[in-house]
Amino acid sequence: MDNQELREALGDAITGAPTPLDAADRLCTACVQLLDVDGASISYMGDGTMQGTFGSSGHLSRTLDELQFTYGQGPCMDAVTQRRPVLAPHLDGHVEDRWPALTEALLGRGIHAIFALPVAVASTPIGALDLYRRSSGPLDDSAMTGGVYAARLAALPLLDLMNADTDWQSASEGRGSWEQLESLERVEVYQATGMIIAALDVSPADALIRLRAHAITRGFSASDVAYQILNRRLVLDRDDWHEVGDDDGRGT
Amino acid sequence: MSKREDDIVAAFVSMSGSLARGLDVNELLTQLAADCARLIDVSAVGLLLADPRGALHVVAASSERVADLEAFQAQRAQGPCHTCYLDGQPVNVPDLAAAAARWPDFAAVAAKAGVVSVHAVPMRLRDATIGALNLFGATTGPLNEADLRLAQALADVATVALIQDRAASDTHIVNEQLQKALDSRVVLEQAKGVLAFSGDLDMPDAFAALRYYARDHNIKLTELASALVQRAVPAAVVLGHARTRGA
Numbered sequence: 001m002d003n004q005e006l007r008e009a010l011g012d013a014i015t016g017a018p019t020p021l022d023a024a025d026r027l028c029t030a031c032v033q034l035l036d037v038d039g040a041s042i043s044y045m046g047d048g049t050m051q052g053t054f055g056s057s058g059h060l061s062r063t064l065d066e067l068q069f070t071y072g073q074g075p076c077m078d079a080v081t082q083r084r085p086v087l088a089p090h091l092d093g094h095v096e097d098r099w100p101a102l103t104e105a106l107l108g109r110g111i112h113a114i115f116a117l118p119v120a121v122a123s124t125p126i127g128a129l130d131l132y133r134r135s136s137g138p139l140d141d142s143a144m145t146g147g148v149y150a151a152r153l154a155a156l157p158l159l160d161l162m163n164a165d166t167d168w169q170s171a172s173e174g175r176g177s178w179e180q181l182e183s184l185e186r187v188e189v190y191q192a193t194g195m196i197i198a199a200l201d202v203s204p205a206d207a208l209i210r211l212r213a214h215a216i217t218r219g220f221s222a223s224d225v226a227y228q229i230l231n232r233r234l235v236l237d238r239d240d241w242h243e244v245g246d247d248d249g250r251g252t
Numbered sequence: 253m254s255k256r257e258d259d260i261v262a263a264f265v266s267m268s269g270s271l272a273r274g275l276d277v278n279e280l281l282t283q284l285a286a287d288c289a290r291l292i293d294v295s296a297v298g299l300l301l302a303d304p305r306g307a308l309h310v311v312a313a314s315s316e317r318v319a320d321l322e323a324f325q326a327q328r329a330q331g332p333c334h335t336c337y338l339d340g341q342p343v344n345v346p347d348l349a350a351a352a353a354r355w356p357d358f359a360a361v362a363a364k365a366g367v368v369s370v371h372a373v374p375m376r377l378r379d380a381t382i383g384a385l386n387l388f389g390a391t392t393g394p395l396n397e398a399d400l401r402l403a404q405a406l407a408d409v410a411t412v413a414l415i416q417d418r419a420a421s422d423t424h425i426v427n428e429q430l431q432k433a434l435d436s437r438v439v440l441e442q443a444k445g446v447l448a449f450s451g452d453l454d455m456p457d458a459f460a461a462l463r464y465y466a467r468d469h470n471i472k473l474t475e476l477a478s479a480l481v482q483r484a485v486p487a488a489v490v491l492g493h494a495r496t497r498g499a
Contacts, residue, residue: 194449195445201483204439204482
């Protein structure tokens with residue numbers, strides 16, 4: 001399977017899922033099928049602390065993810081705080097001394113390698129995708145590439161979970177996941193996100209959620225909404241965004 | 253030496269000084285894009301880097317005009333800059349209208365920005381291409397040999413600036429550094445948005461305010477941008493400083 005096929009297979013896995021949690025589970029299951037690993041889980045981190053397991057390929061993976069929460073240490077936390085992949089291909093080797101308690105618990109469950117890839121929204125890390133393997137040794141290039149793809153895709157259901165108001169059904173209809181993701185990675189979207197940060201005094205990740213939710217509920221693209229904001233055609237009230245010239249619109 | 257040669261030497265001297273002082277990579281690349289646009293007499297210059305998926309992102313530009321940025325980023329997966337990145341070879345489009353059929357989506361966005369000619373030179377690191385330096389012209393016609401060489405030299409300096417931290421023997425580390433540069437561009441755009449909203453400014457003025465404050469307080473541009481979007485530094489402080497500078 002080449003990179004393009006891998007990318008499409010991962011994108012297909014989350015397209016059409018009925019809820020964000022289902023989408024996350026499906027993405028994890030696809031990782032196990034496509035990336036030569038035995039388990040996968042996605043954890044959500046808020047304010048630098050692990051908030052919980054958000055998706056998994058199965059019961060064991062969920063348990064493994066929760067172990068990191070229990071011990072308060074692990075590659076998933078490190079991946080988020082260091083904003084880079086944290087790879088532990090040899091949990092059974094004596095050079096591995098980063099998370100002693102967790103390492104022992106993982107080995108006790110037959111896991112010999114763990115790879116954590118950060119999940120970021122608007123460059124703010126909000127979680128991590130963990131890949132588990134029973135055999136030790138590094139991920140091969142194809143699995144690593146697939147893992148990076150999957151970690152990027154994982155941002156979409158996470159965004160929706162954080163913003164419970166989003167209509168997941170309409171969010172996943174019509175447009176592919178990659179397209180949705182790419183529409184969030186544009187200069188105008190970043191600039192508009194900054195304007196929302198200033199207008200509503202919220203974090204960058206929250207600002208992007210607001211922008212995306214507004215786009216989804218009105219049937220616009222993220223880029224459309226970004227231009228409305230940049231051109232001051234959309235008034236960013238705390239509870240109600242309205243276009244300039246709306247009945248209750250007072251303009252800027 | 254001619255005036256132009258003087259300018260070129262001055263640009264390289266200032267760049268190597270910045271490199272040695274460990275200046276913020278984003279500031280340095282922005283400076284480089286501005287120097288390049290001035291020395292080669294094109295309307296806008298952008299530096300585009302590839303992410304691990306091979307999609308191109310604008311990491312620095314000589315122009316803060318939204319139309320220009322839009323035209324640079326329209327080449328995420330299609331356009332002369334993307335072709336240059338894929339082939340690792342310079343791409344010269346002296347008359348974009350005549351080549352519109354090859355990149356229809358890009359040609360439409362570029363036309364809106366007033367771009368009529370496009371040139372791209374690769375940013376190469378040994379045998380890999382990590383991105384491209386993209387030049388937009390407001391007049392048709394090819395670049396002469398000297399300008400092309402100059403553009404390639406500037407692209408090489410940009411590559412060195414990006415990978416300066418280590419002897420980058422490891423693709424993993426190279427990818428991390430590129431990702432860092434891309435992330436800091438995101439934060440920079442967000443910070444411009446914060447200032448634009450708070451001070452009711454357009455994006456070029458917002459960027460100017462950001463740079464004034466960073467320079468006068470000897471803070472790295474990316475650090476200041478990050479503090480603004482995390483709301484650790486109030487926008488009013490940065491805006492107030494810009495006003496005292498008469499900006």
